[in-house]
Amino acid sequence: MATLSVCQPPFGGFSFEYCKRNAVLAAEVAKVGCSIPAARKTGTTICGVVFKDGIVLGADTRATEGMIVADKNCSKIHYISPNIYCCGAGTAADTEMTTQIISSNLELHSLSTGRLPLVATANRMLKQMLFRYQGHIGAALVLGGVDCNGPHLYSIYPHGSTDKLPYVTMGSGSLAAMAVFEDRYEQDMEEEDAKRLVRDAIAAGIFNDLGSGSNIDLCVITKNKVDYLRPHDMANLKGIRTGNYKYKRGTTGVLLKTVTKLDLEVVEETVQTMDTS
Amino acid sequence: MAERGYSFSLTTFSPSGKLVQIEYALSAVAAGAPSVGIKASNGVVLATEKKQKSILYDETSVHKVEPITKHIGMVYSGMGPDYRVLLKKARKLAQQYFLVYQEPIPTAQLVQRISSVMQEYTQSGGVRPFGVSLLIAGWDDACPFLFQSDPSGAYFAWKATAMGKNYMSGKTFLEKRYNMDLEVDDAIHTAILTLKESFEGQMTEDNIEVGICTETGFRRLTTAEVKDYLAAIV
Numbered sequence: 485m486a487t488l489s490v491c492q493p494p495f496g497g498f499s500f501e502y503c504k505r506n507a508v509l510a511a512e513v514a515k516v517g518c519s520i521p522a523a524r525k526t527g528t529t530i531c532g533v534v535f536k537d538g539i540v541l542g543a544d545t546r547a548t549e550g551m552i553v554a555d556k557n558c559s560k561i562h563y564i565s566p567n568i569y570c571c572g573a574g575t576a577a578d579t580e581m582t583t584q585i586i587s588s589n590l591e592l593h594s595l596s597t598g599r600l601p602l603v604a605t606a607n608r609m610l611k612q613m614l615f616r617y618q619g620h621i622g623a624a625l626v627l628g629g630v631d632c633n634g635p636h637l638y639s640i641y642p643h644g645s646t647d648k649l650p651y652v653t654m655g656s657g658s659l660a661a662m663a664v665f666e667d668r669y670e671q672d673m674e675e676e677d678a679k680r681l682v683r684d685a686i687a688a689g690i691f692n693d694l695g696s697g698s699n700i701d702l703c704v705i706t707k708n709k710v711d712y713l714r715p716h717d718m719a720n721l722k723g724i725r726t727g728n729y730k731y732k733r734g735t736t737g738v739l740l741k742t743v744t745k746l747d748l749e750v751v752e753e754t755v756q757t758m759d760t761s
Numbered sequence: 762m763a764e765r766g767y768s769f770s771l772t773t774f775s776p777s778g779k780l781v782q783i784e785y786a787l788s789a790v791a792a793g794a795p796s797v798g799i800k801a802s803n804g805v806v807l808a809t810e811k812k813q814k815s816i817l818y819d820e821t822s823v824h825k826v827e828p829i830t831k832h833i834g835m836v837y838s839g840m841g842p843d844y845r846v847l848l849k850k851a852r853k854l855a856q857q858y859f860l861v862y863q864e865p866i867p868t869a870q871l872v873q874r875i876s877s878v879m880q881e882y883t884q885s886g887g888v889r890p891f892g893v894s895l896l897i898a899g900w901d902d903a904c905p906f907l908f909q910s911d912p913s914g915a916y917f918a919w920k921a922t923a924m925g926k927n928y929m930s931g932k933t934f935l936e937k938r939y940n941m942d943l944e945v946d947d948a949i950h951t952a953i954l955t956l957k958e959s960f961e962g963q964m965t966e967d968n969i970e971v972g973i974c975t976e977t978g979f980r981r982l983t984t985a986e987v988k989d990y991l992a993a994i995v
Contacts, residue, residue: 588856595828595852 529657529689529696530560530571532626533669534650535678538635538706539628542682543571544657544690545715546697553697559714561703565590565601566710568629569703570610573655574642575622582623586610603629603636607646615644624654630705657689657696664688675704683717690719771889782890783883786912789892793838795925796825797955798896800907801948802941804975805898807836808952810925810960811970826972826981830855832900833868834972834979838925839893839912847891851875868899868906872916880914894924898974905974921951927959934958945973949982949990957994966991 513519527548532541547555562570562583568590572579586609594601607627614621625640639652651669653661664685673681679702689696699715771782796809809825825844828834829851837844854874858866875895882888895910909924910916921939923931938951949971957964966987973980982990 584860588860591830592852592856596849 527695528560528573528655529653529661529686529693530573530626530655531653531658531661531665531682531685531689532571532628532637532639532651533665533673533678533682534628534635534637535673535675537675538630538704539637540675540678540682541569541571541626541628541703541705542686542716543701544686544696545699545701546690546695547576548695556698557715559701561701561712561714563587564606564627564629565594567600567631567705568603568606568627569705569710569712570606570628571626571654573624573626573658578621578623579625582610582613582621583625586613600631602631602633603627603638604631607636607638607640607648610640611644611646614640614642619643626652626654628703628705630707635705653685653689655689655696657686657693660688660692661685675706679704679716687717687719771883772886780883780913783913786890786892787894790839790894790912790924791926791928793840793893793925794825795923795927795931795956795959796836796838796896797921797923797931797935797952798836798898798907798909798919799921799935799939799943799948799952799955800898800905800919801943801945803905804900804945804948804973805905805907806945806948806952807834807896807898807972807974808949808956809836809838809970810956810968812962812968820967824970824981826970828972828979828981829871829897830865831978832865832974833871833897834899834974834981835895835897836970836972837893837895838928840891843891843893844895847875847878847893847895850878865901867901868897868908869918871899872897872908872910876910876914876916879910879912883912883914896922896924898972898979900974900976900978903976923955930958931955945975949973950993953990953994964991 527546528544530543532539541561543560545557545560546553547558558576560571562572562580564570564583564587570583572583586606589609590601590606593605606629610625610627614623619642622642624642627638627640629636636648637650637652638646638648639654640646650671651665653665664681668681682702683700686700690700698720700717700719702713702716704711704713771780775781794810794812796807799806807826811820811825813820826834826836827848829848833855835848835851851871855866855871858870879891883890890912892912894912897908897910899906907919908916909919909922921935923935934955943951952971953969956969966984969987971982971987973982
């Protein structure tokens with residue numbers, strides 16, 4: 485009979501169980517000459533939700549370059565086709581170009597078939613391209629749209645795996661946004677409730693993650709229309725200075741004024757003519 | 762005629778300075794179904810005859826008037842399969858332009874590129890010229906455009922033109938009927954009348970195709986809409 489070991493269940497606070505193991509591993513790996521893979525922060529909060537009549541996509545608007553905010557109002561919700569939009573987290577150039585290339589190819593496909601494209605088609609094209617590049621294209625996407633089969637929402641990871649879910653979040657602020665979703669998501673929400681939920685999820689990311697910030701952009705896609713709300717909520721307006729810190733002339737009293745002329749002697753004079761013919 | 766000996770090779774000039782194969786390609790176009798293009802003050806109209814050889818054909822499955830982008834469309838006279846190839850190339854060129862310049866391709870740019878493709882096929886080995894003339898209609902920056910692209914690679918901008926069978930009588934008819942202040946609705950009416958000039962048999966909404974290009978973009982008219990315009994003529 486195997487003896488049952490008594491396991492101490494962890495009580496409260498962060499578990500530091502693996503810290504010693506990680507330290508040992510790091511040392512071992514360093515001996516061989518490599519380093520442990522570093523987690524890549526993607527500095528964004530993007531999310532999407534399926535509601536009764538369609539999809540709501542949301543994104544923050546901060547673009548970061550290391551620790552510096554490069555763009556305070558960049559657009560992270562990209563156009564794929566009239567009925568499909570895609571949020572992008574990760575390397576800005578990668579998300580921009582990937583979505584544009586797939587948008588172009590999807591338009592060619594749509595002209596050839598004579599139909600509005602399916603979200604599943606866009607999903608396929610994106611994942612096949614990302615897999616081909618084996619994760620070197622740093623694009624983490626939230627793809628959403630409404631086609632003849634109804635509303636669809638996918639999350640696409642840089643290595644090419646995809647998930648089809650009723651609510652998804654991506655980016656460094658994804659945990660904060662997912663916490664809001666897990667708490668308040670319901671099936672078949674109304675449009676206003678869904679917009680409020682997405683707005684709150686992105687706001688959670690903006691205020692609790694350093695990589696996300698500025699405004700909240702929303703995109704509401706339904707069968708008959710698309711509302712591209714940019715900005716939907718300007719949560720981080722620059723404050724107006726309350727005081728004037730300019731001093732009037734004469735605030736500082738002048739006690740003494742001396743003028744010293746600089747005696748400069750012309751040593752050499754050369755003229756270079758411009759050819760203005 | 763000395764021409765005869767030079768008519769089989771595309772890449773050899775004849776003594777009179779012509780490339781006879783291209784002349785023959787133009788004859789192939791002139792033997793094709795008639796098509797008409799009219800530039801109105803607020804748009805462009807393209808129309809073509811789509812007569813099928815048998816009533817068993819499913820005419821909804823293939824179209825002659827096709828969009829290239831949201832704001833440019835085209836129609837042809839001549840060989841259908843050659844048209845398909847050029848249509849695919851045109852669509853791809855338009856997308857490539859957008860990816861580089863981040864703006865919808867201007868009509869003139871697209872026409873130049875397509876004509877270059879057609880010209881390539883008159884100066885390469887082992888190929889023959891395209892047996893189609895294209896009518897390309899587009900709208901950029903509040904201006905309508907109508908261009909024709911020939912198998913030789915030459916392109917022309919038109920106010921109104923006709924191609925295919927009986928194109929001379931079509932052009933004469935348009936010369937009389939065209940004026941600069943036409944609106945799109947009048948232009949559609951005129952285009953249908955021009956086609957009717959050389960039409961054998963009864964013209965119905967199933968054996969002609971009409972496309973219009975306006976501020977809102979390019980679209981092919983539905984059979985119901987064509988039926989309404991035809992009813993207005995009779």
